[in-house]
Amino acid sequence: MCRPDYRKAASYFDESRGLYVQPDWIDVPNNGLSYSPSTNMAPTDVLPVLISKEHEQTGNELSQRVIKPMMWGMIPTWHKGDYKSHGLTTNNCRIESLMESRLYGKPLRNGQRCVIGCQGFYEWQTTKGKGQPKQPYFIKASQKCEAGPVEELDSWEKAMWDETAGWSGPQLLMMAGLFDVWTSPEGEQMFSFTIITMESNSSFSWLHHRIPAVLDSDEMVAKWLDHKQVSAVAAVRLLHPVTSLTWHPVSMLVNNSRNKDNNCNKPIDLQKPKPVNKIMDSWLKRGALPSANATSPKKAKEN
Secondary structure (H helix, E strand, O other), X not given: OOHHHHHHHOOEEEOOOOEEEOOEEOOOOHHHOOOOOOOOOOOOOEEEEEXXXXXXXXXXXXOOEEEEEEEEOOOOOOOOOOOOOOOOOOOEEEHHHOOOOOOOHHHHHOOOEXXXXXXXXXXXXXXXXXXXXXXXXXXXXXOOOOOOOOOOHHHHHOOOEEOOOEEOOOOOEEEEEEEEEEEOOOOOEEEEEEEEEEEOOOOOOOOOOEEEOEOOOHHHHHHHHOOOOOOHHHHHHHOOOOOOEEEEEOOHHHHOOOOOOOOOOOOXXXXXXXXXXXXXXXXXXXXXOOOOOOOOOOOOOOO
């Protein structure tokens, strides 16, 4: 979704003012990378990330929560060279080893906690039958109001917001993460983040054995971001596998991270016959299959 809609959807109730507040959006250079709305975000893409204003060294008056675009996949602070060449898979981090991790332990102890608010995420279920492709699913937050389907852009664009009532649109899925700042050999800073995962519960394990650390209330979001009052140990103890999720199957379009089509997160009917593959149909008619040059990237392994 676009920046204005994202700010509205990420708004929160400020008890000191008695009003709803949209987080301030603070852009950073990030080596020329910027946020571009998409229904198929992948590691190394830039996403909006919520952090506490306490991380901002500025005299400007800011909202308690601020939004900073960051690259998905934490860059190790000790890495030298191109930001993409560190060779580690850092888009996810396991809660079980956070404290002892060389990469994630320091940001955690330093209070560099963040929240990734999104429409949802994708997970792949292994289907029956040898050699069969995995079936992708779109997972989203259970909605507390009738605001229109999460996967429909109109639901976000046509929703209303004001200081007294807040946001009337769909609810963002909020995931707990950590962020860090890497400095390139040229002296330029890049902000990057990782999403915390944990063992699935019984309601989600049918799909995958791991699940993101979802923050299913604004109180949880506030505590996770409040590194001044909530210690690292206490914050991690807050995290648990939630049951407030819904999902639906989606097409194989999402399997290619270069495909940014708006239909990626739309539901499909698994019982409905799939459309005929035009290339295969052409081959059957002509007796020869044209060569294909495009390949799909492999799914990143979880850290």
